[in-house]
Amino acid sequence: MSTATPAPSSPPALSLSVLDLVPVRTGQTSAQAVAASLSVVDAADRLGFRRYWFAEHHNMPAVASTTPPVLAAAAAARTSRIRLGSGGVMLPNHSPLVVAEQFAALEALAPGRIDLGIGRAPGSDPVITQLLRQSGTTSDVERFPDHVRDIMRLVAPDGAALRFTSGGTYDVHATPAATSTPEVWLLGSSDYSAQLAAALGLPYVFANHFSGEGLERALELYRTTFQPSETLDAPRTFLTANVLVAPTQEEADARALPNLRMTARLRTNRPLIPLETVETSIAGAAEFAGLGESFMASARAKWFVGTPAAVASDLRAFAERHGVDEVMISPIAGSYEDEPMDAAPGRLQTLELLAAELSGS
Secondary structure (H helix, E strand, O other): OOOOOOOOOOOOOOEEEEEEOOEOEOOOOHHHHHHHHHHHHHHHHHHOOOEEEEOOOOOOOOEOOOOHHHHHHHHHOOOOOOEEEEEEEEHHHOOHHHHHHHHHHHHHHOOOOEEEEEEOOOOOOHHHHHHHOOOOOOOOHHHHHHHHHHHHHHHOOOOEEEEOOOOOEEEEOOOOOOOOOOEEEEEEOOHHHHHHHHHHOOOEEEOOOOOOOOHHHHHHHHHHHOOOOOOOOOOOEEEEEEEEEOOOHHHHHHHHHHHHHHHHHHHOOOOOOOEOOHHHHHHOHHHHOOHHHHHHHHHHHHOEEEOHHHHHHHHHHHHHHOOOOEEEEEEOOOOOOOOOOOOOHHHHHHHHHHHHHHHHO
16 A cells, blocks of 8 residues: 655645726826836736736825726737726716727727726715716716616627617617627625626626725625626636735835825825825824724735735635635835836836746745
């Protein structure tokens, strides 16, 4: 009888994707922030990341990602493999037809590489939300499910047909001769989005990077109530996470400070500002004592911040625990004062170190 010890099984494969808010640091212009993010797109394409999504936020000094379709188009022009899209388009701010036309055009630019992630949150404060919805076409959030269905029909090659009460139909196509369609995903951080994705038979992404509360329940609801559709026959999901990787734990902790302090500003209703540099964040450590410090500690406990081996191990465990094979990372590394304004060395480093660690493990 053989007594040889069986070889250890290799860890399950884990695919990585990127969520980008196009962060803006102190002294940086919008043009420089976009240039920095496009350099991260280049790295993600080169390193084998699965997809790269741009978020939609408005009127925030530290965020330049206001128009995901425009940014995705710029990324499509300089990449050849990676999937590109929105994480997500905040549908209550837009006409379904406009969204469908934008993403049909993107699909024509990069066939087979476009994702249309759709969310229900406004992505800004009430004043900006009102300005975005002045036309009144989609201000009724209760019609969100109908608008999602409209987009799915409009981007399909056959288009949609409007039916008049007096009889007859009117055909509408997001693009005149589609041969492929963008992949539609629902995004959210609540039971509502999970249940709607399940009812429509759509893939679903839980926005874990946003809060992480309710993750297990949302995934259970999605998986147990999922209804197969023409495009998807079984539940399909992945998770987002705030991630920062550096050669040392000391550097990782330092680069996390600007975003931790931005989180404290948001939670304590202080005026928003561009992202601080690492040096400014260290110098102002005493500013967020008490409640602000508590918010920072709570956020930090849910983030993946550390050395390549430690973060890769934690991400694998996170994915396995929740039964997913993909994690979309939001690279949250802050910048030092002497780093170029049109580059993002900390975010690039996160992608490079993590990809190397996972590919070598």
